[in-house]
Amino acid sequence: MSTNPLLEAHSLPPFAEIQPEHVVPAVESLLAENRRAIDALVARAEQEAPRWESLAAPLEALNDRLARAWSPVSHLNGTMNNPALRDAYEQSLGMLSDYTTWLGQHEGLFRAWQALKDGPGWAELDAGQRRTVDNALRDFRLAGVDLPVDKKQRYGEIQARLSSLSNTFSNQLLDATQSWQLVLEDDSRLGGLPRSARDTLAANAEAKGLTGYRITLDFPSFFPVMTHADDRELRREVYTAFVTRASETGPNAGDFDNAPVMAEILALRQELAELLGFATYADYSLATKMAESPQRVIGFLDDLAARAVPQAREEYDQLASFARDHLGLDEMAPWDVGYASEKLREARFAISDEQLRPYFPAPQVVDGLFKVVEKLYGVTFAEDHEAPRYHPDVRFFHIMEDGAPIAGFYLDLYAREGKRGGAWMDECRVRREEDGTLQLPVAYLTCNFTRPVGDAPALLTHDEVTTLFHEFGHGLHHMLTRQTVADISGINGVAWDAVELPSQFMENYCWEREGLDLIAGHVDTGEPLPQELFDKLLAARNFQSAMGMARQLELSLFDFRLHMESGAPSAADIQAMLDEVRDQVSVVPRVNFNRFQNGFGHIFAGGYAAGYYSYKWAEVLSADAWSAFEEAGIFDPETGRRFRTEILERGGSQDAAELFRAFRGREPSVEPLLRHSGIRAA
Numbered sequence: 115m116s117t118n119p120l121l122e123a124h125s126l127p128p129f130a131e132i133q134p135e136h137v138v139p140a141v142e143s144l145l146a147e148n149r150r151a152i153d154a155l156v157a158r159a160e161q162e163a164p165r166w167e168s169l170a171a172p173l174e175a176l177n178d179r180l181a182r183a184w185s186p187v188s189h190l191n192g193t194m195n196n197p198a199l200r201d202a203y204e205q206s207l208g209m210l211s212d213y214t215t216w217l218g219q220h221e222g223l224f225r226a227w228q229a230l231k232d233g234p235g236w237a238e239l240d241a242g243q244r245r246t247v248d249n250a251l252r253d254f255r256l257a258g259v260d261l262p263v264d265k266k267q268r269y270g271e272i273q274a275r276l277s278s279l280s281n282t283f284s285n286q287l288l289d290a291t292q293s294w295q296l297v298l299e300d301d302s303r304l305g306g307l308p309r310s311a312r313d314t315l316a317a318n319a320e321a322k323g324l325t326g327y328r329i330t331l332d333f334p335s336f337f338p339v340m341t342h343a344d345d346r347e348l349r350r351e352v353y354t355a356f357v358t359r360a361s362e363t364g365p366n367a368g369d370f371d372n373a374p375v376m377a378e379i380l381a382l383r384q385e386l387a388e389l390l391g392f393a394t395y396a397d398y399s400l401a402t403k404m405a406e407s408p409q410r411v412i413g414f415l416d417d418l419a420a421r422a423v424p425q426a427r428e429e430y431d432q433l434a435s436f437a438r439d440h441l442g443l444d445e446m447a448p449w450d451v452g453y454a455s456e457k458l459r460e461a462r463f464a465i466s467d468e469q470l471r472p473y474f475p476a477p478q479v480v481d482g483l484f485k486v487v488e489k490l491y492g493v494t495f496a497e498d499h500e501a502p503r504y505h506p507d508v509r510f511f512h513i514m515e516d517g518a519p520i521a522g523f524y525l526d527l528y529a530r531e532g533k534r535g536g537a538w539m540d541e542c543r544v545r546r547e548e549d550g551t552l553q554l555p556v557a558y559l560t561c562n563f564t565r566p567v568g569d570a571p572a573l574l575t576h577d578e579v580t581t582l583f584h585e586f587g588h589g590l591h592h593m594l595t596r597q598t599v600a601d602i603s604g605i606n607g608v609a610w611d612a613v614e615l616p617s618q619f620m621e622n623y624c625w626e627r628e629g630l631d632l633i634a635g636h637v638d639t640g641e642p643l644p645q646e647l648f649d650k651l652l653a654a655r656n657f658q659s660a661m662g663m664a665r666q667l668e669l670s671l672f673d674f675r676l677h678m679e680s681g682a683p684s685a686a687d688i689q690a691m692l693d694e695v696r697d698q699v700s701v702v703p704r705v706n707f708n709r710f711q712n713g714f715g716h717i718f719a720g721g722y723a724a725g726y727y728s729y730k731w732a733e734v735l736s737a738d739a740w741s742a743f744e745e746a747g748i749f750d751p752e753t754g755r756r757f758r759t760e761i762l763e764r765g766g767s768q769d770a771a772e773l774f775r776a777f778r779g780r781e782p783s784v785e786p787l788l789r790h791s792g793i794r795a796a
Contacts (some may be wrong), residue, residue, distance in 0.1 A: 141209055231458045538558075734783075
């Protein structure tokens with residue numbers, strides 16, 4: 115009888131053995147076993163007062179076994195997507211949603227957790243265990259444990275449908291992105307594109323057995339065209355394809371249209387919130403976040419807008435004047451903004467991405483990242499060439515301390531077919547202790563950088579370098595935790611609007627001379643970044659920073675206000691809301707066929723619904739935390755130790771505001787963010 119690798123115990127996922135046909139049987143088997151085991155735990159709790167060891171610990175073990183099986187499946191679906199795996203993944207989502215609802219509404223289990231809090235076992239718990247119990251009781255109520263039977267059933271139906279719809283949104287966006295291409299027989303239309311970008315487009319064509327150059331909507335292909343192509347019509351064509359993905363307009367109009375998916379998601383989220391007694395989904399979302407009310411979030415965003423938007427308008431006016439006077443663009447279109455901005459940046463600061471790329475070969479950047487972390491936290495890195503991997507590009511590393519591994523991570527840097535766009539960190543294994551044995555944390559770190567061409571290493575842009583540092587910051591939060599209870603280990607249990615603090619914090623090392631001396635080295639000579647280039651990079655750091663902040667505020671306000679609506683919005687309502695927000699904070703030209711929202715995966719297929727504001731909220735925390743390093747020295751060992759012990763190691767064991775105060779010694783201030791962003795209103 116053949117075995118199912120997803121049902122066997124492994125320290126790391128056996129990727130080579132996992133096949134799509136293993137997924138559904140494994141999920142069915144694990145869920146059935148979990149249901150039986152949980153009912154047995156509840157029956158025991160009804161006979162004797164539950165203790166941590168008799169209730170919480172065995173529950174955690176059941177959850178972890180399921181997570182260890184599902185984690186590689188979910189990760190492969192995002193990084194090695196194919197029809198058979200997609201089908202197995204979708205079949206499993208419904209079962210997992212049903213199980214999660216059953217678990218969250220299990221009255222007997224809820225009573226058992228309450229009995230643990232009210233009984234003799236409570237006195238035996240440490241602070242982290244108590245927080246886990248309190249979080250569990252909160253989450254039962256948010257899952258509708260108190261609802262009457264008919265409403266419980268409706269809650270389950272909504273959650274199952276939302277899970278399916280989010281997956282549909284993600285799949286349709288991936289399919290829409292990969293269904294469009296533009297093949298050019300020669301490079302006559304590629305004037306302005308640097309050699310590195312042309313090499314990428316030629317490799318894109320070669321990968322499909324074509325000659326010439328193949329432009330796709332993947333970021334390493336799309337971005338250089340929008341930034342460098344002198345051919346305005348080419349920019350317009352590529353821009354139009356990109357901003358109409360998964361919509362009813364554009365070159366693939368009606369294919370993979372996400373508009374009805376979004377409308378149904380928003381209607382169901384609102385119904386879910388009302389079922390649980392919340393006025394709107396925004397209110398429901400904040401039940402697990404730092405921000406105490408929707409009004410607090412809107413006030414926070416409006417305040418930043420009041421400071422940033424006037425300066426953003428000035429920056430845009432300067433760009434428009436430059437485009438008119440130097441580029442012959444009497445009236446800028448959206449597909450001109452990135453191109454004109456790059457030309458203005460080069461003119462004003464005499465610096466471009468292409469000048470910097472040779473100093474950021476990917477192997478050197480990864481090595482530099484490790485050196486930064488080693489200096490900050492005293493850990494080292496060791497590559498493991500024997501670890502199971504799912505693609506030849508992928509590497510595996512251990513984080514070492516005092517000669518022993520304390521964590522591990524997969525590093526998957528480059529874009530490819532079947533891999534969803536963007537960059538992210540996810541959990542492979544969570545740090546937890548069971549029967550005296552410690553399970554070490556393992557992370558997935560995933561990016562979509564331009565692939566190496568031939569034998570030469572990939573040369574990264576400075577933006578890509580900061581993206582890598584950002585995701586590694588999330589990884590450190592997961593991997594340097596000292597918690598041994600899964601629900602508060604790493605990023606688990608951390609308020610969503612604080613979870614970006616460690617990631618945004620790490621980006622700062624990409625802007626400091628001491629940091630860049632470790633990160634940058636010329637691809638041919640190894641020489642460090644010349645002082646002249648560093649000075650230009652620094653001078654250009656806040657180029658159009660107010661325009662950038664206005665864009666982030668546009669996304670944040672659109673997301674939050676969308677989820678403050680109490681009705682069931684149509685696609686037209688969604689567009690009207692976006693237009694209204696853009697009237698308030700956007701400064702760049704618009705076209706009526708732009709369907710950005712149809713590809714806004716963060717809020718329709720990710721965890722950021724009524725939470726996109728958390729990027730800016732956490733940026734206040736990260737900028738203020740960084741100011742402590744500015745005062746003491748960016749590699750000051752004592753400040754690094756405090757950041758590790760007060761923020762990274764604590765995970766979700768305490769309230770995020772308490773942890774920040776413990777590190778900084780006071781409440782957070784918005785002033786460092788405004789100063790770092792070059793917002794003059796500071």
